[in-house]
Amino acid sequence: MSLTHLSDRSKIHCFDMADVKIGSGESFEGLLRRFNRQVQQDRILAEVRRRRHFEKPSEEKRKKAAAKRRKSSR
Numbered sequence: 001m002s003l004t005h006l007s008d009r010s011k012i013h014c015f016d017m018a019d020v021k022i023g024s025g026e027s028f029e030g031l032l033r034r035f036n037r038q039v040q041q042d043r044i045l046a047e048v049r050r051r052r053h054f055e056k057p058s059e060e061k062r063k064k065a066a067a068k069r070r071k072s073s074r
Helices: 003-007 028-041 044-050 057-072
Strands: none
């Protein structure tokens, strides 16, 4: 069952994969470095970690409020 199929029935949303094209004369290590940088910039791994377990809406609100308090105290 794919993520796109699941997204029709639940709150799971499919996100775009990081796409890098190999340049002429580019090494695999350079390509891998660019791919990792793209994944970090798109925050793909952070999103996967966040969605690893279901959070009740009340838990989401509590975390969001706590983050807001932390940010405003700076």
